[in-house]
Amino acid sequence: MAITSPEERIWWNERIERGELIWIAIAFCWGIIMFSMMVYWHIEGNQNFSNEAYRISPKVFEQRTEEFTKKFTVREDENTGYPVAKPPAGGDVYMLARLWEWWPMLELEKGQTYRLHLSSLDWQHGFSLQPIGINLQVHPGIEHVVTLTPTQSGTFGVICNEFCGQGHHQMVGRINVVEPGKSQ
Amino acid sequence: MSIATAETGIMGGIAAKFRTCPATGLKVDLAAQSLIKANAVAAVVFLLVGGVFGLMVALTRWPAVHLLPSDWFYLVLTAHGLDVLLLWIIFFEMAVLYFASSVLLNCRLAAPKVAWAAFGLMLFGGLMTNVAVLQGDSSVMFTSYVPMKAEPHFYLGLILFAVGALLGTIVFFGTLVIAKEEQTYEGSVPLVTFGAIVAAIIAVFTLASGAIILVPTFLWSVGYISHIDSVMYKVIWWGMGHSSQQINMAAQVSIWYAIAAITVGAKPLSEKVSRTAFFLYILFLQLASAHHLLVEPGLSAEWRIFNTSYALYLAVLGSMIHGMTLPGAIEAAQRRNGYMNGVFEWLRKAPWGNPAFSGMFLSLTLFGFLGGISGVVLGTEQINLMLHNTIYVPGHFHATVVCGTTLAFMAMTYLVLPLIFQREVIWPKLAKIQPYLFGLGAAGISLFMMGAGTLGVSRRHWDITFSDAAVSFDYPATAFLMMGLNGVFAVVASLGGALYILITVGTVLFGKKVDSKNIVAALGPMPQRQVSSAIKEYGSAGTWNLPGTYILVSVFFVSFVLYYFVNWKYLSEIWPLG
Ligand code: HEM
Ligand SMILES: [Cu+2]
Ligand SMILES: [Cu+2]
Numbered sequence: 001m002a003i004t005s006p007e008e009r010i011w012w013n014e015r016i017e018r019g020e021l022i023w024i025a026i027a028f029c030w031g032i033i034m035f036s037m038m039v040y041w042h043i044e045g046n047q048n049f050s051n052e053a054y055r056i057s058p059k060v061f062e063q064r065t066e067e068f069t070k071k072f073t074v075r076e077d078e079n080t081g082y083p084v085a086k087p088p089a090g091g092d093v094y095m096l097a098r099l100w101e102w103w104p105m106l107e108l109e110k111g112q113t114y115r116l117h118l119s120s121l122d123w124q125h126g127f128s129l130q131p132i133g134i135n136l137q138v139h140p141g142i143e144h145v146v147t148l149t150p151t152q153s154g155t156f157g158v159i160c161n162e163f164c165g166q167g168h169h170q171m172v173g174r175i176n177v178v179e180p181g182k183s184q
Numbered sequence: 185m186s187i188a189t190a191e192t193g194i195m196g197g198i199a200a201k202f203r204t205c206p207a208t209g210l211k212v213d214l215a216a217q218s219l220i221k222a223n224a225v226a227a228v229v230f231l232l233v234g235g236v237f238g239l240m241v242a243l244t245r246w247p248a249v250h251l252l253p254s255d256w257f258y259l260v261l262t263a264h265g266l267d268v269l270l271l272w273i274i275f276f277e278m279a280v281l282y283f284a285s286s287v288l289l290n291c292r293l294a295a296p297k298v299a300w301a302a303f304g305l306m307l308f309g310g311l312m313t314n315v316a317v318l319q320g321d322s323s324v325m326f327t328s329y330v331p332m333k334a335e336p337h338f339y340l341g342l343i344l345f346a347v348g349a350l351l352g353t354i355v356f357f358g359t360l361v362i363a364k365e366e367q368t369y370e371g372s373v374p375l376v377t378f379g380a381i382v383a384a385i386i387a388v389f390t391l392a393s394g395a396i397i398l399v400p401t402f403l404w405s406v407g408y409i410s411h412i413d414s415v416m417y418k419v420i421w422w423g424m425g426h427s428s429q430q431i432n433m434a435a436q437v438s439i440w441y442a443i444a445a446i447t448v449g450a451k452p453l454s455e456k457v458s459r460t461a462f463f464l465y466i467l468f469l470q471l472a473s474a475h476h477l478l479v480e481p482g483l484s485a486e487w488r489i490f491n492t493s494y495a496l497y498l499a500v501l502g503s504m505i506h507g508m509t510l511p512g513a514i515e516a517a518q519r520r521n522g523y524m525n526g527v528f529e530w531l532r533k534a535p536w537g538n539p540a541f542s543g544m545f546l547s548l549t550l551f552g553f554l555g556g557i558s559g560v561v562l563g564t565e566q567i568n569l570m571l572h573n574t575i576y577v578p579g580h581f582h583a584t585v586v587c588g589t590t591l592a593f594m595a596m597t598y599l600v601l602p603l604i605f606q607r608e609v610i611w612p613k614l615a616k617i618q619p620y621l622f623g624l625g626a627a628g629i630s631l632f633m634m635g636a637g638t639l640g641v642s643r644r645h646w647d648i649t650f651s652d653a654a655v656s657f658d659y660p661a662t663a664f665l666m667m668g669l670n671g672v673f674a675v676v677a678s679l680g681g682a683l684y685i686l687i688t689v690g691t692v693l694f695g696k697k698v699d700s701k702n703i704v705a706a707l708g709p710m711p712q713r714q715v716s717s718a719i720k721e722y723g724s725a726g727t728w729n730l731p732g733t734y735i736l737v738s739v740f741f742v743s744f745v746l747y748y749f750v751n752w753k754y755l756s757e758i759w760p761l762g
Contacts, residue, residue, distance in 0.1 A: 001451050002441035002513075003288055009371040011455040017729060019647040019751035020457055022507065023737060027504040030745070031497030037752065038565045039491045047566055049488075053481035058193045067449040080654045101654070113760075118481075123332050126412055130640040130657065132758055135462075135572040137480045139414045140331065144481035149760040157657030161573040161642035163325050165332065166255055172655040 049136075052145040058121040061143055065094040065117075069104045074183065077105055077174070084176070086183065092117060095158075095173065097125035099137045099165060102158045102173025109180045114147045126162030129175065135161060150177040186555025200292040204701035207603065207707065215296035220279045220604050222303055224597070225692070227275035230310070231590075235266030239678040242629065245575075246671025247648065247664050254646040258323040261644060263314065265326035269585065270345065274428075274748045276564055276593045277383065277435050278303070278352045283604070284380035284438065285359035291368040293360030302351035309344030312337050330401065330412045331741050339402035350391045353384050375452050375459065376445070379438030382462045383431045385486035386469060390431060391561025393468065410626070417479055422473030430465055430499070432585060434548065436592040437462070437506050441729060443544040444510065447535055447710050449580030451516035453509050461509070464502035468494045475563035479572045485565070492563050500560060501692045507552050508742065512733040514545075521711040539609075540706035543595025543619035550623060551588030554630050557744050567751050570758065575645075576637020583630035586677070591623055594684050601688070602706035607695030611704070615687050622714060636666035 001119055008014060042048055072085040082105040087093050089112035096103050098121040119128055120140040127136040136146065158173035191250060192201050201214040237260045243251040244260075252260060286293040293299060314335070317324040324335035360381070361406055373381070397420040403409045441458070444450035452458040474491030494500065518530030535541045558580040562571055571577065598615065601607050609615050641648055641663050649668065650657050698706045 001449065002445040004374050004445075005371045005374070008453040008455075011459075013373065014454055014456050014472075016454050016457055019734060020453055020505075020512070024501070024505060026741065027367075027501050029335070030504075030741075031501050033492070034264055034497055034560065034564070035489070035493050038335065038493070041566050042485060045566065046755070047755050048311045048567060048762040049479055049565065050487055050762055051567060068762070070195075077655075079656075082655070105655075124329050126642070128573065128640065128642060131660070133570040133574075133575065133640055133754075134761060135479060135569060136570050137572070139481060141413075142260070142415065142481045143283075146324060147762050151759050157655070159515070159645075159657060161645070163258070163332075163644040166236050166258065167647050168258075169254065169650065172650055172654040172657050173651045174655050 050144070051147045054145075055141060056119060058119070058140055061094075061096060061117075062117040064123055065096045065103070067099045068092070068094040073104070074107065089180070090114065093167070095127075096121060097127070097160070097171075098122055100160070100167035100171040102127075102160070102166050102171065105174045105176070106170060107176045107178060107183065108150050110153045110177050114183075115148060116146045116148050117143055118146065119143045121146040123164045124162050125160050125164050125171065128159040128161040130159055132156060137162060150175075153177045153179055159180045202292070204285075205418075205694055205703075206601065207703045208697075210287060212604075213286050215299075216282050216293040217604055219293065219303065220282050220287075220600070223275045223279040223282070223602060226303070226307060227272050227279065227593075227743075228552075228597075228685060230267045230271035230275065231681070233314075234264055234272055235678060235681045237261075237264035237267060239674055240264075244646065244670050244672030246668050246674075248668055249671060250647075255320070255323070257642075257646045258325075259317060259320060262323050262325050263317045264446050266310075266313060266317065268341075268590075269326060269463065273432060273585070273593075274345075274349055275306065277387075277446075278306070278349065279386060279600075280435050280439065280596075281352065281356040281380055282359075282402060283600075284377045285356050285363070287604075288374055288377050289359070289363040289369050290368065291359055291363035294355050294362055299355045300468055301740065302348045302355065305348030305351065306345050307348075308348075309341045309348060312341030324678065327425065328401070329421075330404070330414050330417045331532050332722075333405055336402060336405045339398050339405055343395070343398050343402060344395045346391050348389065353387050355419040356380070356384050369651040372386070372455075374454060376438045376442045377625050379434050379462050381453065381626045382465055383434035383438070385390075385466055386427055386431050386434060388471070390424050390427040393420055393427065397424065415477075418477055418480065419473055419483075422476040424548060426473050426476060427469060428470055429584065430518075431579075432589045433503065434462060434465055436551070436589045437503075437510075439546050439592045439596045440506075440510050440548055441513070442601065443540050443592075444514050444517070446599055446707065447538055447541040447544075448514055448517045448521065449711075450513040453512045453516060458509050459506060460461050461505035464498050464505075468498040468502075474659045475568070478563070478568035484560045489565050492565055497560075497750055500556075503556060503570070507548075507554055507556070507651030508733060508737045510548055510738050512730050515733045518711065527735065531732055533711065535711055537616050538598075538710060539615045539619050540595045540598040540708055541710075543591050543598070543623070544615075545586055546623040547591040547595060548617055550591070550627050551584060551629075552740060554627060554634075554745065555580060555588050557747055560744075561748055561751050564748075564751070569754055569761075570751075570755055571637060572635035573578065573643055575633045575641045575643045578643050579630050579633030579637055581633070582626060582633065586626040588629060589622065593621060593627065595619060597684070597688055599707060601691050601695065602698045602703060605692055606698045607691045607696070607706075608698055608702065609687060610690045610695050611637060611687055611710075612708075614683060618680055618683045618687060621683060622677055625673050625675070625677025625680050629670050629677055632666045632673060636663050636670065639663040639666065641667065 073083040074086045086107040125138045160171035202211045229525045322338040411519040
């Protein structure tokens with residue numbers, strides 16, 4: 001029994017049941033398949049996590065985001081007054097996280113590929129693009145560059161999904177995606 | 185009472201007080217017995233406190249109820265995580281370690297004084313951290329990610345708790361050494377003790393990681409260290425946080441084996457296979473923190489893939505093996521008990537009225553189907569992009585740590601009460617339904633949190649309507665429905681939890697004393713009642729054809745494969761990124 005010493009002292013020489021052996025073989029192969037899937041997706045899949053990241057001081061990141069925003073702001077959001085930046089298709093895009101906002105709002109074109117730069121000025125935040133379902137951790141002091149290609153047009157929310165203090169649930173940003181050549 | 189029947193004699197070399205267990209004939213060191221009791225009682229008290237917090241959290245996340253204001257919500261959520269995940273589980277595990285070493289090996293406990301010091305430190309540390317949280321300036325969640333800062337005594341309490349747990353683990357190892365030297369058992373240690381050894385070895389690794397990260401964080405909180413790297417913190421913190429889940433795994437699997445042995449007389453199908461499966465946990469734990477860091481900037485893809493899969497999923501292999509050998513051992517035992525008809529008579533005629541058995545079987549099934557499958561899917565490098573930090577994550581781990589570990593510990597309690605506390609469980613009728621009620625509630629909250637998570641609902645979030653946010657966002661109506669259902673099942677789980685606590689406390693205080701006449705009956709309904717003779721039969725299950733088990737694991741495997749690939753399909757539909 002499981003709560004008493006094994007009957008056969010030399011239990012490691014026991015014969016293993018066929019049924020058990022088959023199950024072990026199946027489970028082992030399944031593990032290899034699951035492992036290979038992750039490697040395969042890096043080669044053939046389109047949704048992968050970007051490894052491009054740099055150390056950066058929050059000040060410098062703030063500056064760059066401000067420059068970016070100044071350069072590309074096309075209008076202010078009616079309800080909130082947030083600047084809406086519309087960078088040229090295929091370009092670099094900045095969004096910063098701080099207590100408790102994502103800044104600025106972005107307007108992107110469907111089907112174009114952008115390099116999105118993310119970083120935090122204070123604590124950790126969670127970039128959760130909804131309802132698409134892309135979730136990235138945003139750290140202070142690290143600039144993360146993600147290549148992103150919107151394939152749907154519409155209005156998308158950026159929810160903060162890393163707990164960041166008392167205003168965590170107020171931290172919502174926005175990305176608009178428009179048809180190529182149009183604006184909202 | 186125990187003292188009345190206690191004898192003084194030589195036990196493991198040194199004079200110790202012990203009593204002889206009327207059910208098993210094992211000698212029970214009274215010092216070990218008191219320590220098991222103390223740790224179990226502390227565990228249950230923290231489950232009560234933490235469970236009340238859990239209900240408050242769930243009621244706040246039920247949009248129609250929205251119980252707490254936001255600052256209280258984050259405070260209570262921090263306390264909930266700490267009290268249930270750390271205090272309830274680890275106190276109970278200390279009791280399991282003392283049981284699996286001293287009681288099962290028929291040996292005195294190595295150093296009862298040290299074990300009491302360990303208990304004291306853990307209690308003191310646990311209370312200190314609770315005080316810090318309740319004071320209000322340490323609502324940082326139990327993960328306390330830097331650079332968010334808690335009060336120094338928040339970290340100090342955790343450190344003291346960890347030191348205490350480490351001391352207790354050392355007493356466990358000491359007891360093993362004594363038992364070996366004094367030959368209090370023959371041959372190898374029992375499988376359950378083997379599982380406990382695995383848990384304890386992982387615990388040492390875990391507590392070391394905890395010290396490496398919490399000590400500097402404490403120094404940072406009092407101002408001696410100026411900076412702690414936020415990614416490094418997570419790598420090491422989860423070296424503690426996740427490895428400790430592997431301790432739970434080893435402990436709960438040991439308990440499954442123990443309950444199966446006691447209630448239906450199950451023997452491992454093969455000692456070799458089951459022990460190797462346990463051993464895989466130690467070998468392939470690797471940097472188990474990786475699957476918490478799949479969307480963290482600055483860690484290489486190779487590192488993440490290798491470590492999230494625990495090196496090619498070999499630790500998952502260990503769990504999948506247990507997932508077959510456990511029902512297999514039960515089926516073999518039940519067939520030996522005479523339930524030979526058809527494919528499933530052994531299962532139908534299992535002692536479903538015995539809360540130890542039903543709790544164990546529910547724990548095993550829910551853990552495998554809900555917790556295990558969702559965990560592997562969630563820990564897949566790219567799929568994690570879709571689900572990271574959504575409420576899918578708490579959904580997954582309530583399936584592992586509530587449906588799995590907590591329910592297993594509850595089930596074990598129904599045996600510990602008669603065997604160690606020497607009391608007959610009061611209200612057997614209520615005890616009979618308790619595991620079902622709690623299992624239903626726990627499965628419900630797991631499923632509905634996972635459901636809401638697939639719709640993007642964030643974890644640790646006070647307001648999914650974003651009513652006081654500058655920028656608006658609307659979740660689909662289904663998400664609200666799921667969070668409401670989560671609240672409903674949270675109430676069911678809480679009823680089940682409250683019943684458990686009432687029964688346990690009531691039994692300890694008012695239960696009928698157990699002696700050689702009623703001990704067997706006190707263990708609850710069982711298919712064969714000759715516990716003591718059954719326990720003297722050693723060895724493996726022998727050759728049995730196990731059609732029922734083959735069907736069960738096939739259903740499991742097919743569900744696993746389907747769910748796994750469905751999620752890859754969902755992933756392929758989101759915006760390309762890289
Ligand atoms: C009555 C039973 C319980 C209910 C109703 C419950 C409910 C919940 C809910 C709704 C959350 C919040 C999810 C979020 O907003 O992120 C949560 C978090 C959590 N629960 Fe439970 N829970 C229960 C029991 C347990 C038990 C027994 C454990 C551990 C053994 C546990 C461990 C946790 C942990 C670790 C968290 C995460 C806290 C955090 O995100 O910092 N829960 N629970
Ligand atoms: Cu935030
Ligand atoms: Cu946040």
